[in-house]
Amino acid sequence: MTFAQRTSTLKPDEIREMIKITSQPGFINFAGGLPAAELFPGKELIEASRIAIEKYGPTALQYHSTDGYIPLREKIKARMAKIGVDVPIDEILITSGSQQGISLGGEVFIDEHVSGDRDIVLTESPTYSGCFNALKTYLPEFIGIPTDDEGIIPEGLEAELKKYGSRVKLMYVIPDYQNPSGRAWSTERRKAFIKLIAKYQVPVLEDAPYRELSFRGEPNKPLKAIDESGMVIHLGSFSKVLAPGFRIAYIIAKKDILNKFTWASQGAFLQSSTAGEVIIDQYLEHNDLDAHVEIIRKTYKERAELAVKMMESEFPDNVQFCRPDGGMFTWVTLPEGCNSRDLLKLALDTKVAFVVGDNFFPKADVFNCFRINFASMKPELIEEGMKRLGKAIKDYLKK
Amino acid sequence: MTFAQRTSTLKPDEIREMIKITSQPGFINFAGGLPAAELFPGKELIEASRIAIEKYGPTALQYHSTDGYIPLREKIKARMAKIGVDVPIDEILITSGSQQGISLGGEVFIDEHVSGDRDIVLTESPTYSGCFNALKTYLPEFIGIPTDDEGIIPEGLEAELKKYGSRVKLMYVIPDYQNPSGRAWSTERRKAFIKLIAKYQVPVLEDAPYRELSFRGEPNKPLKAIDESGMVIHLGSFSKVLAPGFRIAYIIAKKDILNKFTWASQGAFLQSSTAGEVIIDQYLEHNDLDAHVEIIRKTYKERAELAVKMMESEFPDNVQFCRPDGGMFTWVTLPEGCNSRDLLKLALDTKVAFVVGDNFFPKADVFNCFRINFASMKPELIEEGMKRLGKAIKDYLKK
Known part of the structure; x- marks a missing residue:
């Protein structure tokens, strides 16, 4: 063996x-x-669970198609539209936590090279360690881009994009209250970043689990809201705004990219938890998440x-x-x-x-x-x- | 891109x-x-959900360690012991459905070769199509072993094991009421199979979601119960005996093998749904699954x-x-x-x-x-x- x-x-x-x-x-x-x-x-989630199983049991406890429970995707669509991400529901895929979304990003974009030049993944330096765990399955080389209190440094990013060219297959970023640094990207840096990834055509996983947890009024809009290149793949999650125990998160991307994520999901885990999706849907139906x-x-x-x-x-x-x-x-x-x-x-x-x-x-x-x-x-x-x-x-x- | x-x-x-x-x-x-x-x-699962969140809410809705919720693993241990699989709970890992278990099997055993000889996965012919979806991520060659009404044909299996030697990295089988054929392996074929995989040291994913759904008295024991080589990796699931909507399944394997599955899980999806695990645990606590x-x-x-x-x-x-x-x-x-x-x-x-x-x-x-x-x-x-x-x-x- x-x-x-x-x-x-x-x-x-x-x-x-x-x-x-x-x-x-x-x-x-x-x-x-x-x-x-x-x-x-807790009280609201008990009630949401009761309604989910009592009213929608045969659906909530059964398999569904890989892309996810439609009423929940419609509610995600409505929430995202309010912050400038206005997409049809077939550009929304439910995943088992955003960790699964990162992992699928590796499967979709990174070729394994056991010898010779490896495919490159760019990340902020520092960044969420779980992204290394998720992506190293596909044996990329990770290159860190320097950051400061304003977020990622565009000049540092462009230098690496120029240096490595088409070897760069994917970039992973957390623009809001980053794990681990706690820092958020300034509006100016966001604009500069979006210009660069459009210029170099680099697909970007925007991991945004903390975005809504702002202490000073409304948080920044997601990168996805200002991206016109279609390069941004947005990872949203209910783990930090509701509870992680359901493992319900979502990917928003252009249809041609999202199709690959959906088909990869079929192989990797079939679908997320229907029960979790229907419970969260019912929570959203009867409560004010904001x-x-x-x-x-x-x-x-x-x-x-x-x-x-x-x-x-x-x-x-x-x-x-x-x-x-x-x-x-x-x-x-x-x-x-x-x-x-x-x-x-x-x-x-x-x-x-x-x-x-x-x-x-x-x-x-x-x-x-x-x-x-x-x-x-x-x-x-x-x-x-x-x-x-x-x-x-x-x-x-x-x- | x-x-x-x-x-x-x-x-x-x-x-x-x-x-x-x-x-x-x-x-x-x-x-x-x-x-x-x-x-x-439905009624029992509503009650189980209520207890899970009311009594164990801070646990049921939170992250836990990757290997899974301990009380549920203890109940799985007890159930498995009754059918001859007596293992400590640290040889049990909870996964998001057995599809995830198959997929992890690919990650753990199959090397990608984009040129030259590919790693080989043996399956029954025919077999569950989702195993191809899960494993093809790692670009193996699939070789089908002939089957008849008694199950897999040992001579056919040994011929391929001899022919391909160490290129065979993994085998995938469904010994009970197989998907798609509906057939179950005879006791004799099970014994012959176990001898062969011990002799050739081939790790085997035993996918057993239908095992308990016997129409004529007690079903056969799992391969895992008669395996002394440590080669059998048992995939069990609550999807067909309770409900698939929670996506709760489990892998049972020797510790050195299971560790690799656990660490791969951390990267791929962090952990299964805590809520799903606690709800199923409470269902088992208050109901008779048998x-x-x-x-x-x-x-x-x-x-x-x-x-x-x-x-x-x-x-x-x-x-x-x-x-x-x-x-x-x-x-x-x-x-x-x-x-x-x-x-x-x-x-x-x-x-x-x-x-x-x-x-x-x-x-x-x-x-x-x-x-x-x-x-x-x-x-x-x-x-x-x-x-x-x-x-x-x-x-x-x-x-």
Whole structure:
């Protein structure tokens, strides 16, 4: 028996494995990508489940065609039209979470080359580590594009596009309250980005799970809303605005591209959970998701502000961090030469966890950063956790 | 923009596309792989959903680790132990339907070779067409092993194992009430098969969604129960014994193999639906699944017997068909030289549908067969549908 070559790079995902460690009692968990469970609208979802099965049971519990439950796609269409993405429902495909959407992007665009030049995937640097897990199945080379507080740097992107030409098969970006950095792209950068991908004809996965979680009024429109080239493939999700447990997300793309995703889905997993789709459809039918998102925004904003206040008071002055305008994460940068993996050991000893930053870099070659999820921790835990973390950092820097 | 080479073979799946055609009013649909929706235990599942969210909401609606919800895996462990598969829960991984399990099998075992000898996947001939859709992503060559009424033919299998040696990376089989043929492997063939795969060390995906749907007492034990080589990777599912709408299935394999599936799952889709898992767990906690399976068995048996009776009376004598002992399908063989694709046109004109047989052959080179799903049609529709189909066959044979 032999395993495929690609499995040699498979390993347990550090972030998801951390769930096991941090479930010990007394742990303050800034690791993980979990949204705040206490905000899930349980009562409304019980009622939505009841209606879904009682009224639509033979549909909700049965197979359907791969593209997804039509009433839900119609509601997604209506929501997206309000933010400038006005597409027919046959340009919307339901997937089992956006992770599946990223993975399908690899299947559709990346050729495996076991020798010679590999196909190239461009990402922000840093970026969501799960995109590496999803796409490395197809053995691409990942090239990171530099970013700053305004988002991706267009000059850096164009340099790589010129250098690698048609070897670049796909780009993956998170323009809103990025995982892991917490940063959002400015309007100007968005425009410059869209021009470049139109010029170089590079398909882009726009992963937008945090877009709606803005702390300062209306968030930016998605890239998909300003894209005229048809290059943007938008990945939306109910995981962060409602609940991740249903694994219901969606891909919006031009029909000729989306067809490939749909046919690839048939092979990979047949279809998403009909029950999950019908339950979410019924939730949307009988509730105001925007009002619920407002509650999440308010709660996460309070937690972000408290986290920032605590980092300001507890962290040494030579430690930098992001002051996020939305989303679930902040990003901490230790002085040059530090390794957050060594800090993590001290932190775990005091029962506080974060995710080591090198996970988020295409070449895993930046060691002095780490990610904090403030969204899922209640205020008293943020206070206590930041105190523990501040002490661990001071102890680490003294060494 | 260029698509990956593998997408050139992607096309809409004929069977799943048929769902669109046959949803017209008045259609009698023997196509599709749908179980009988009227048997879904709606009331019990509403109650299970209520308990799942009310009592376990923060868990049921949240992410969990990739391997799946522990209480559900414990219940699967207990069920499997009763049929001779006694494994620890860390040898059980929850997947989004068994289609995902097959797809992961490709990722774990098949290397893509765009030139030179391709990796080989062995299947029964015929076999479930979705296995081709799932695995062709990794560009293997499919070799079909001849089968008869007793199941796979061991001599035919050994000939190919000898011929192709280490190029054979994976085998895919459905030993129980196979899709599409309706046939089950005899005990003797199972033993001979297990000897061969142990001798040649070939990993085997045992897809067993129909195993429990026996019409004549207890079904055979799974191959996994008699396998001592560790080569058998068992795919079980709740889709046919409870409902497919949750997309909850499971893989059982030796830890070193299962680890690869788990890590591949992290990249491909993170995890299955927590909500679906907790709902099914609560269904199992408060209901007797075996008693429910008994209802399905009884209903499908009646439908199978009626289908057989009608085929005996309505089909010409030179048309052969399977008399299934379980499952959802029967398989019809027209005289040599016929093409069921031409018959389908006549059948669709009279609003009755089946699935053309060439879909189920690795080389799509057998044209005189087709598949009938009797399980999802009520008796009066089976009667009427078989009459229409009998007439269509007679008209076709006259041409």
